[in-house]
Amino acid sequence: MSYCVNCGVELDASAEKCVLCNTPVLNPNLNPEKKAETPFAMESHIPKSISRKFVAYIVSVVMFIPNVVCLITNFAFFNETLWSLNILCTSLLLWIVFVFPFFTKKSKPYLMWAFDTAAVASYFYFIFAMSKSNIGTYLTVVLPVIGVVSAQMLTFMLWAIGKKRHIILKTLHLFVDFAVFALIGGLLIAEGLSLKVVGVIGIIVFVSCLSIIAFLAYCYKSNSMRRYLSKRFFA
Amino acid sequence: MRKNTFDWFRLDNAAKIFPGQNTRAWSNVFRLGAELKSEVDPEILRVALNNTLKRIPTFNVRIRNGAFWHYFEKNPGEAPIKPDVKNICYRINFKENNGFLFRVYYRGKRINVDVYHALCDGYGAVVFLGTLVGEYLKLQGEEISYNNFVLDTSEAPRESELEDSYNKYADSKARFKRPDKWVYHYKGTKMPMHTANYTQAEMPFEQLHKISKSYGVTVTEFLAALVIDVLYRQQLKEGKKKQREISAQIPVNLRKAFPSETLRNFVLCLRVVIDPTLGEYIFEEILRSVSLQLKLANDKKLINALMTENLKLERHTVLKYLPLPLKDFGVGISFAITAEQTTSTLVSSLGVIKFPEEVEEHIEKLMFFTGAGMVNGSRCATLTFKDKLMFSFSNCYMESDLEREFYTRLVKMGVHMKIESNRD
Numbered sequence: 001m002s003y004c005v006n007c008g009v010e011l012d013a014s015a016e017k018c019v020l021c022n023t024p025v026l027n028p029n030l031n032p033e034k035k036a037e038t039p040f041a042m043e044s045h046i047p048k049s050i051s052r053k054f055v056a057y058i059v060s061v062v063m064f065i066p067n068v069v070c071l072i073t074n075f076a077f078f079n080e081t082l083w084s085l086n087i088l089c090t091s092l093l094l095w096i097v098f099v100f101p102f103f104t105k106k107s108k109p110y111l112m113w114a115f116d117t118a119a120v121a122s123y124f125y126f127i128f129a130m131s132k133s134n135i136g137t138y139l140t141v142v143l144p145v146i147g148v149v150s151a152q153m154l155t156f157m158l159w160a161i162g163k164k165r166h167i168i169l170k171t172l173h174l175f176v177d178f179a180v181f182a183l184i185g186g187l188l189i190a191e192g193l194s195l196k197v198v199g200v201i202g203i204i205v206f207v208s209c210l211s212i213i214a215f216l217a218y219c220y221k222s223n224s225m226r227r228y229l230s231k232r233f234f235a
Numbered sequence: 236m237r238k239n240t241f242d243w244f245r246l247d248n249a250a251k252i253f254p255g256q257n258t259r260a261w262s263n264v265f266r267l268g269a270e271l272k273s274e275v276d277p278e279i280l281r282v283a284l285n286n287t288l289k290r291i292p293t294f295n296v297r298i299r300n301g302a303f304w305h306y307f308e309k310n311p312g313e314a315p316i317k318p319d320v321k322n323i324c325y326r327i328n329f330k331e332n333n334g335f336l337f338r339v340y341y342r343g344k345r346i347n348v349d350v351y352h353a354l355c356d357g358y359g360a361v362v363f364l365g366t367l368v369g370e371y372l373k374l375q376g377e378e379i380s381y382n383n384f385v386l387d388t389s390e391a392p393r394e395s396e397l398e399d400s401y402n403k404y405a406d407s408k409a410r411f412k413r414p415d416k417w418v419y420h421y422k423g424t425k426m427p428m429h430t431a432n433y434t435q436a437e438m439p440f441e442q443l444h445k446i447s448k449s450y451g452v453t454v455t456e457f458l459a460a461l462v463i464d465v466l467y468r469q470q471l472k473e474g475k476k477k478q479r480e481i482s483a484q485i486p487v488n489l490r491k492a493f494p495s496e497t498l499r500n501f502v503l504c505l506r507v508v509i510d511p512t513l514g515e516y517i518f519e520e521i522l523r524s525v526s527l528q529l530k531l532a533n534d535k536k537l538i539n540a541l542m543t544e545n546l547k548l549e550r551h552t553v554l555k556y557l558p559l560p561l562k563d564f565g566v567g568i569s570f571a572i573t574a575e576q577t578t579s580t581l582v583s584s585l586g587v588i589k590f591p592e593e594v595e596e597h598i599e600k601l602m603f604f605t606g607a608g609m610v611n612g613s614r615c616a617t618l619t620f621k622d623k624l625m626f627s628f629s630n631c632y633m634e635s636d637l638e639r640e641f642y643t644r645l646v647k648m649g650v651h652m653k654i655e656s657n658r659d
Contacts, residue, residue: 007639008646009436010653019434019656020639037343040657041319046429047328049259223477230417 002027014038056102060095067091086130093123109157117150141192145185152177168226172216179209243299243308248401248546249500250353254298254305254329255566259428261609262326265357265583265616267364268347268602275341276375281316283370284339288314290388291363293397293499294354297334300559310334319347321657322430324606324629327351339367344599346371356502357585357603358488361618362386363498364601369594380591393496400495402549405542413544418508418579419470419479421612423632431607434638434656435627437600440587440619442650450519452526455617458626459483459529459582460522462615463509465640466579467516478511484581485529489542492535503541505532506578575610585618595621607631613638 002011002025004018013036017024067088074084096119101112121143128138156173159165165173186202189195219225246254253263288295295314296307312333319342327336327349336351346368350360362384369385381387426432440454447457466481484504495501507528509521516524548554548562557565583605590598601620607629608614614629628638635658642652 007643009642010651012653012655015655019654019658020635020642039655040323040433041321041342043320044322044430045320045325046322047326047331 002030012036012039052102056099059099063091063095063099082130086127089123089126093119109161110154113150113153113157117146117153120150121146137192141188144188148181148184148188152181166220168216168220172213172220175209175213175216179206179213182206182209243306244293244296244397245399246298246305246307246353247399247497247500248405248542248549249356249502251304251549252566252570253351253353255563256570257326257329258567259326262324262606263352264324264327264349264606265352265360266323266347266349266602266604266606267357267360268345268604269364269368270599270602271344271346271368272597272599274344275346275371277316277341279374280339280341280346280367280371283367283374284314284316286370286374286388287363287367290366290386290390290392291396291498292392293359294335294337294363296336296354298329298336298353303556303559304562305559314339316341318342319345323347323433323657324349324431324604325429337363345602347602352500352606355498356488356500357486357583358490358502359498359500361585361588361601365588365590365594368598369590372594372597377593377597379593382589382591384588385590385594395496396498398495398497399499400489400493400497400501401542401546404489404493404495405539405546407536407539407543409536409540409543411537411540411544413573413577416480417576418482419466420575420579420610421466421469421632421637422610423612423634423636426607426631426633432630432633432635432656432658433604433607433627434630434635434654434658435602435604435625436642436645436652436654438624438626438645438650438652440622440624443624443645446648446650450522452522454619454624455485455582455584455586456526456529457522458584458615458617459485459507460518460525461641461644462580462582462613463507463525464516464518464521465637465644466613467509467511467521469637469640470511480508480510481579482506482508482577483525484578486581486583487533487538488586489538492538503538503545504581505529507532575608578611579613580611581605581608581614583614583616585616587619590620600625603627605629 001013002015003009004011004021004023004025006021006023007018009018009020011018011025013030015025067084070084070087074082097116100115101107104111124142124146125138128135128142156177159173160170182202182205184202186199186205190197190199190202219229256263292309293307295310297310297312298305299308310333312335314335314337315333316339319340327338329336332338336354338349340347340349346364348360348364348367350363354360355363365384366386366388369379369381370388373379373388379385443454443457447454450457452460463481463483470478470481484506486502486504489495489501489503490497493501507525509516509524583603585603588601589595598620600623601618602625603616603618604627605614605616608631610631612630612632612634615626616629617624617626619625628641630638642654645652
């Protein structure tokens with residue numbers, strides 16, 4: 001029999017190290033040729049879970065079929081406009097944003113961020129080009145708005161990923177992002193499309209968010225407030 | 236006895252919450268095992284299992300979804316037996332294992348049973364294991380006798396063994412306030428999904444009994460206090476600004492308080508708490524507090540009030556008619572914000588198990604493990620069989636600090652112990 005010199009406990013005859021402190025077992029009386037059977041089995045049984053990739057394939061196929069049907073119908077019967085391309089592009093955008101991440105083994109947030117930004121920008125460009133709208137509006141309004149959202153997403157990811165942040169702080173950050181987006185996006189749209197009402201709505205949302213941000217900041221700072229809220233929610 | 240008694244039956248009150256919590260991360264499975272004095276023959280074990288299931292029909296079931304509640308239905312399939320696995324107590328999927336809610340394993344001299352808690356409590360599982368081992372020995376040609384832990388498979392099941400004792404005995408008019416504080420949890424590096432670390436110690440019961448007696452407490456109180464003390468000191472070591480309460484759940488067998496013979500769930504968890512904000516504690520103070528709290532809580536009237544509180548959903552005029560998916564969703568949410576959040580550890584004690592002498596002489600030891608928690612790094616299980624007390628830790632984290640601290644504290648008190656674990 002072997003004892004751990006560190007913990008003082010008797011170890012199983014099969015143990016090569018102490019299970020409590022990892023101190024190696026050095027027992028000259030044990031025959032290394034004749035190893036005792038371990039008390040627990042050596043093989044684990046990990047139940048199979050649903051394959052993310054398989055589900056992504058199925059969803060892709062399900063998305064692909066109606067697009068093919070639309071394309072055929074468009075070119076064969078209702079061919080006055082290329083309406084099926086709109087559906088195809090929308091499907092492609094949805095696929096890139098929601099289905100594509102499931103094909104990767106590990107989550108790659110920065111890569112997905114780049115793909116999503118490019119996909120959204122390209123999608124709107126395509127919509128503008130197809131509808132023969134003023135491309136200047138795309139460049140002065142849509143692209144900057146996409147840029148603002150994208151930049152906010154990137155800063156949030158850089159700030160949050162891999163770091164331990166309090167849930168209140170995360171929520172606060174999201175509200176700050178939303179407030180900034182409402183203000184800048186509202187003003188850009190108001191300026192570019194001459195829609196003053198959007199600018200006013202943006203300012204109202206911004207001010208409303210400020211009050212929520214102030215409340216969250218107070219909750220984050222004040223332990224007693226957090227305890228009180230936690231108790232109330234719990235009850 | 237009703238004719239359809241064994242065709243289907245309702246889940247008991249404790250069992251009703253488990254399907255709603257059945258996730259990959261929390262298995263609600265515990266293990267009981269017996270180490271015999273000779274190698275286990277799987278073929279004889281298979282026959283013994285079939286005979287045992289006829290005697291204990293509450294295990295011979297699969298779980299089905301009703302409109303309002305889950306229910307158990309007689310399982311027409313054959314229960315499989317398998318070679319043992321390393322990741323014991325992993326989740327039971329209702330569609331695997333031929334629909335059976337327990338798994339029987341063999342390895343060398345050991346017979347192990349992983350049981351889904353909806354089927355029965357620790358007492359019911361000991362009876363199942365005892366009857367299985369007894370039947371196995373009988374089929375090997377041994378002469379055995381029977382008692383309340385080892386049932387005669389040639390007898391028919393009794394209706395009293397199948398009753399839902401919660402519903403029968405819960406009739407309190409008092410209101411019971413549930414704990415509402417989030418407590419301290421020891422945390423570490425999470426083990427991969429479906430795996431956990433299990434570390435078991437075998438120690439002489441007499442030595443522990445002597446130490447407990449010198450403090451004037453029972454062995455269970457002593458062990459629970461020691462676990463709490465280890466957690467208390469761990470929290471101090473972590474040096475957090477806000478010191479949270481340390482609370483332990485101690486399940487009690489209600490068959491001692493009420494005249495029930497059920498082999499299904501009839502257990503309630505008592506809760507003992509140590510509040511570090513009250514001041515610094517020494518071990519003796521924690522021990523005294525735990526002992527007094529347990530004695531105070533282990534009162535028939537209080538237990539009745541707690542049982543009645545647990546039955547509130549089941550007896551509510553409107554809520555009981557909520558569709559099952561809604562109930563399961565509600566149970567899942569409620570479990571996420573309460574349950575383990577309000578307890579730092581669990582110390583489940585089956586007490587002293589006494590099999591008939593003819594059976595005992597073929598058994599080296601019995602083992603008991605609770606399933607690992609989702610948050611708690613320490614969930615403990617203990618039982619005493621013959622002269623050995625077995626104490627196991629189920630830990631969902633990689634670190635072994637708590638186990639080491641607990642076992643070495645006992646070594647320092649002069650308790651001899653032999654440790655085994657499924658750690659690499």
